[in-house]
Amino acid sequence: MTVFVIRRLLQAALVMIIMSLLVFGGVFLVGDPVEMLVADDADQAERQAIIKSMGLDLPFYMQYLRFIGNALQGDMGNSFVFQEPAMELILERMPATFELAIAALLIAVVIGIPLGIYAGLKADSWMSKTIMTASILGFSVPTFWVGIMMILFFAVILGWLPSTGRGDTVELFGIPVSFLTLDGLQHLILPAVNLALFKLSMVIRLARAGTREVVHQDYIKFARAKGLSTGRIIGVHLFKNIMIPVVTVLGLEFGGLIAFSVVTETVFAWPGMGKLLIDSIGFLDRPVIVAYLLFVVGLFVFINLVVDVLYSVLDPRVRLQEVKS
Amino acid sequence: MTAVHDDTNVGGAGAAKPIAEGETPFRRFLNDYAESKVAVGGAVGVAIVLLIALFGPWISPTDPYDLASVTFMDNRLHPGGTMGSGVTAMLGTDGLGRDMVSAMIYGLRISLGVGIGSGIIALLIGVSFGLCAAYFGGKVDTVIMRVVDIQLSFPAILIALVLLATLGKGIDKIIVALVLVQWAYYARTVRGSALVERRREYIEAATCLGLSKPRVIFGHMLPNCLPPLIVVATMQVAHAILLEATLSFLGLGLPVTEPSLGLLIANGFEYMMSGEYWISVYPGLALLFTIVTINVVGDRLRDVLNPRLQK
Numbered sequence: 001m002t003v004f005v006i007r008r009l010l011q012a013a014l015v016m017i018i019m020s021l022l023v024f025g026g027v028f029l030v031g032d033p034v035e036m037l038v039a040d041d042a043d044q045a046e047r048q049a050i051i052k053s054m055g056l057d058l059p060f061y062m063q064y065l066r067f068i069g070n071a072l073q074g075d076m077g078n079s080f081v082f083q084e085p086a087m088e089l090i091l092e093r094m095p096a097t098f099e100l101a102i103a104a105l106l107i108a109v110v111i112g113i114p115l116g117i118y119a120g121l122k123a124d125s126w127m128s129k130t131i132m133t134a135s136i137l138g139f140s141v142p143t144f145w146v147g148i149m150m151i152l153f154f155a156v157i158l159g160w161l162p163s164t165g166r167g168d169t170v171e172l173f174g175i176p177v178s179f180l181t182l183d184g185l186q187h188l189i190l191p192a193v194n195l196a197l198f199k200l201s202m203v204i205r206l207a208r209a210g211t212r213e214v215v216h217q218d219y220i221k222f223a224r225a226k227g228l229s230t231g232r233i234i235g236v237h238l239f240k241n242i243m244i245p246v247v248t249v250l251g252l253e254f255g256g257l258i259a260f261s262v263v264t265e266t267v268f269a270w271p272g273m274g275k276l277l278i279d280s281i282g283f284l285d286r287p288v289i290v291a292y293l294l295f296v297v298g299l300f301v302f303i304n305l306v307v308d309v310l311y312s313v314l315d316p317r318v319r320l321q322e323v324k325s
Numbered sequence: 326m327t328a329v330h331d332d333t334n335v336g337g338a339g340a341a342k343p344i345a346e347g348e349t350p351f352r353r354f355l356n357d358y359a360e361s362k363v364a365v366g367g368a369v370g371v372a373i374v375l376l377i378a379l380f381g382p383w384i385s386p387t388d389p390y391d392l393a394s395v396t397f398m399d400n401r402l403h404p405g406g407t408m409g410s411g412v413t414a415m416l417g418t419d420g421l422g423r424d425m426v427s428a429m430i431y432g433l434r435i436s437l438g439v440g441i442g443s444g445i446i447a448l449l450i451g452v453s454f455g456l457c458a459a460y461f462g463g464k465v466d467t468v469i470m471r472v473v474d475i476q477l478s479f480p481a482i483l484i485a486l487v488l489l490a491t492l493g494k495g496i497d498k499i500i501v502a503l504v505l506v507q508w509a510y511y512a513r514t515v516r517g518s519a520l521v522e523r524r525r526e527y528i529e530a531a532t533c534l535g536l537s538k539p540r541v542i543f544g545h546m547l548p549n550c551l552p553p554l555i556v557v558a559t560m561q562v563a564h565a566i567l568l569e570a571t572l573s574f575l576g577l578g579l580p581v582t583e584p585s586l587g588l589l590i591a592n593g594f595e596y597m598m599s600g601e602y603w604i605s606v607y608p609g610l611a612l613l614f615t616i617v618t619i620n621v622v623g624d625r626l627r628d629v630l631n632p633r634l635q636k
Contacts, residue, residue: 015475019487026491136624140617142567144574145590145609152602163598259483263571267594278575281490289490296483304478 077287097272116207138201210242367621451511459519
């Protein structure tokens with residue numbers, strides 16, 4: 001067990017180092033930060049002073065070490081645009097993104113699982129075929145375009161729901177949230193549904209595949225033979241067993257929701273981390289770009305690490321295989 | 326499409342059903358495929374999209390890149406409106422006065438070109454690594470597959486964001502990003518089937534004949550790993566087109582001088598609030614049609630080419 005965890009930790013550290021090198025190399029070396037920071041009319045002496053103060057005259061590895069040293073202390077530099085520490089900006093926007101991602105996840109599960117179970121139980125009915133066709137469509141439609149269409153119908157044509165922003169927020173444990181106010185909830189619906197569509201298709205497919213496998217198991221036949229009601233068989237015996245793959249995949253996919261919220265946030269002008277990234281790229285606000293990328297990559301490495309370790313705790317086969325190879 | 330079918334001819338040869346007289350494996354594959362009406366429709370759809378893209382410059386009503394003929398006077402015409410040059414804009418014009426039909430045809434060419442081009446490069450790289458991993462095994466296998474596993478644990482869009490946010494815009498950069506995102510899928514797929522093939526007698530026979538390693542790997546092992554690869558390649562092209570459109574929409578993909586379908590949608594977005602829906606809606610429908618038809622074909626190919634599902 002310890003060997004496994006240590007291996008995984010080392011791997012996570014390695015991935016972070018490679019990713020930080022990539023981001024650092026890309027942002028600081030491919031582009032010229034001096035051009036960005038020095039005024040056009042600056043003379044040679046001023047240029048030299050800025051290069052010196054930023055450490056740009058140092059060799060590459062020294063620059064990188066300096067950058068990592070600062071990053072480890074949570075200092076990713078100040079945003080050029082907001083004149084605030086980049087990391088603080090990201091953390092400020094984080095609750096909005098998480099709220100959106102969690103809302104999307106809930107929608108995917110609450111709607112997807114019943115539909116998937118139905119499609120699995122009555123595989124040949126036209127309703128099931130419609131559900132499955134819709135789920136193929138869900139994998140194919142461009143998220144951003146669906147978002148635009150949703151704005152067109154619900155905001156422009158029907159005028160039912162607002163299309164941009166987060167609406168009124170209230171503080172919950174010191175974190176501003178939208179879902180507790182009516183206005184905030186109205187703002188949340190469209191982006192959350194938009195972000196949920198892809199995962200919804202996936203949940204439907206997982207639940208259907210699980211159902212079709214589980215209904216033929218002996219314990220379902222036994223439950224039926226015992227004379228349990230269909231509702232109880234589906235709600236308890238079947239439901240519990242199809243939840244294993246669904247929960248596993250959704251756990252892994254939560255990070256994907258965070259990454260993909262970049263698109264939804266841009267369409268709906270939702271003030272989260274993803275919108276901040278796209279705006280920062282537009283302004284060439286490098287410290288914020290670097291901070292976002294490293295933050296999200298770090299989040300991912302962390303999620304993957306936790307999932308791996310949890311797996312090895314729950315399923316010893318994974319761990320044994322790993323150590324053997 | 327024909328090229329893809331020819332490939333399956335080689336790969337599908339080992340399938341389970343007994344061969345009737347006069348029936349070639351390719352024929353059998355076509356018959357199997359045609360059993361699904363939806364799939365036939367999908368294939369026709371893909372063929373239409375490819376033909377439009379191929380013959381775009383000849384069938385397009387106007388040349389949207391010809392700055393001399395595009396005038397700002399024509400901007401945001403409703404569908405069916407007549408442009409200054411006398412041409413009817415069937416689907417309206419965009420904010421710069423370009424005919425939407427023409428802009429979409431040229432946009433489709435770029436979207437498909439980027440999607441298929443990056444797919445082919447990724448396929449070559451991924452297949453080479455995947456085959457080497459399977460053939461040599463041991464350390465080579467461990468290292469390659471660990472890299473693949475780690476990469477696949479990140480969502481494609483995040484990897485593309487990291488690359489494009491640091492490298493900047495441009496058609497070359499988006500292709501690099503798409504290749505880097507995709508190669509791991511090919512590597513994993515081909516390794517899976519190559520591991521099975523490696524233990525077969527014909528590989529042993531080829532090795533005993535003293536054939537060179539590259540010849541054994543690419544001449545003997547690769548053709549037998551093709552069926553799953555074709556399925557993944559089909560799906561990946563759709564995925565690449567979708568990802569490119571998404572990145573272009575975010576302003577990270579192609580430059581405005583070469584608008585793909587995604588960029589056209591993005592351009593239309595700013596006009597939509599004032600009710601000028603067509604600039605965003607129609608390129609989106611074209612994109613949707615392209616991706617859905619490719620996915621339908623890929624889905625059917627998977628069913629037909631998977632020996633386990635054969636009756």
